[in-house]
Amino acid sequence: MHNALTPETAQHFAMIALGHVRREYPYKPGHVLAGPEHARTPSQLHPIFHGSFDWHSCVHGYWMLARLLRNFPAMEAAPSIRKLLDEMLVADKVAGECAMLAHPLERGFERPYGWGWLLKLASELKDLEGGRWFANLQPLTDIFVDRFMEFLPIATYPVRVGTHYNTAFATRLAADYAEATDDERLMALLTDTCLCWYGKDEACPAWGEPSGDDFLSSTLIEAECMRRLMPAESFPPWFDRFLPEIMAQKPETLFVPASVSDRSDGKIAHLDGLSFSRAWCWRSLAKALPETDPRRAVMEKAAADHLESALPHVAGDYMGEHWLASFAVLALEA
Template sequence: MPNALTPEIAARFAMVALGHVAREYPNKPGHVLAGPEDARTPAALHPVFHGSYDWHSCVHGYWLLARVLRLFPDGTQADAIRKQFDAQLVPDKVAGECAYFAAPTARGYERPYGWAWLLKLADALSGLPESRWAEALAPLTGMIVQRVCAFLPIAPYPVRVGTHFNTAFALRLAADYAEGAGDAALFDLLLRTAERWYGADTDCPAWGEPGGDDFLSSALIEAECLRRLLPADRFRPWFDRFLPDLAAGRPATLFRPATVTDRSDGKIAHLDGLNLSRAWCFRSLAAALEPNDPRRPPLSSAAEAHLAAGLPHVTGDYMGEHWLATFAVLALEA
């Protein structure tokens, strides 16, 4: 089982993503109709991100492609990625996306998951030598930053589910954008929000994990969020309190890979994503600990077990195939 993102794996994942970011149907739009004029096709609603079954999956499919291009600019799929970006990441099509978000019915559209992935994509594009794609996306990026900054101060409570509404995952991805863009005010807002929502958490039992359609671990993504945002000398005492028994393999439910019974069922297929996102979190958290920390071996072993459970199933059925490679990249790069 590979434990790193090789050029060969990256090329395979990029080929998968290229096959679905432009695939308009099947499509789950999540769209509010204010009148009959809003009954339009996915491509008419979203000139850029109309593929991959739903908007957020299309966005993080583009992130995967940008990440592969950054890591392997001469890879076998590099030219195809550039061609796709040149066709889609252009000002007039991004203007169509901005128009959708400007509608009154779209105030909460894709909040917070799609917002976070859009910022993660913007961060990836900013690292490419071809600046035209990040520049084209900039108006939409700016809109999403404004929405994050308006929403977080009025959100009194976190959302701890293992699906798209999880707020720790959104803060975690947004932190990458804020740091990469040098937006200290945004990063500070993310940090203050994480401390307000999660700073007092202790002795996490993880008793509700996994849920039947989880693709995130509520416990582990919260820890990964705080790892990313807090300075190391503040994160480690918090982590000690939050999950105090990791060295003994507890909570045990976190260490057992999820069982997936039907990969043609979109909700059950989420559990393959749970295995991959847990592997990402386990790896990141283990790397944040001192080399002799007794928690590192069980965390590293759990990461490899979850990676082995999830990685063979990135392709095979479109219900998982339209998004799972993204989480495989997160896990393999951690």
């Protein structure tokens, strides 16, 4: 098993995503039907992100393809990725995506998971091959920046579940966009909000992990969010308080990959994503510690165990295949 993203793996993942980002059915819509005029096909509702079973999975499928193109521009799939981006990330299709969001009842559409992924996609497109795709996407990007700016000041409490509603994951992804675009106002809001939400947390028991359909570790993604947003000198003391027993491999659940009983069940298949997201977080958090810190070896071993558990299952059933490769890339590149 490789612990890093290889050209061969990148090509494999690219072909998986190219096979589903324009696959319209099956599809799970996420919008509110305000009237009969809103009962439309996926591609009518979402001219770009109508594949990959649901809107957010399609968005992070595009992110992964852009990421792979950046890192492996000569791979066999690269021309197909460029063709996809040239055909889909165009002004009229972006306008169509924006139009659906204009209805007042769509205020909470994809909040916050899809919001974070859209900004993560935009950050990856920034400066990629001249930035033309980034510029084309900007009207849609601006909508989700505005939604973060409007929502976070009224979000009194974080959401700590291991699924799409998790606030730490979305703000963690949004921070990459804020940095890539030098959006100091957004970055300040993300930082202040997360310090308010999580700054006093300590001795996290991780007692709720894993739930039956988690694909995020609510514990580790909170730590990764704080690593990303806190000043470098402030994070280690916070992390020491938050997970004080790493050397004893406690909380134990964070070190044991989840058992996946049925990968044809879309919710249960989420648990492979949990392994990838834990591996991503463990690796990223370990790198934030001094090289001499003995916790690094424990954390890197946990990451390797979770990667080994999930990597064989990226493809095979569409319930996982339409999204898991994106999370594998996060883990392999950490």
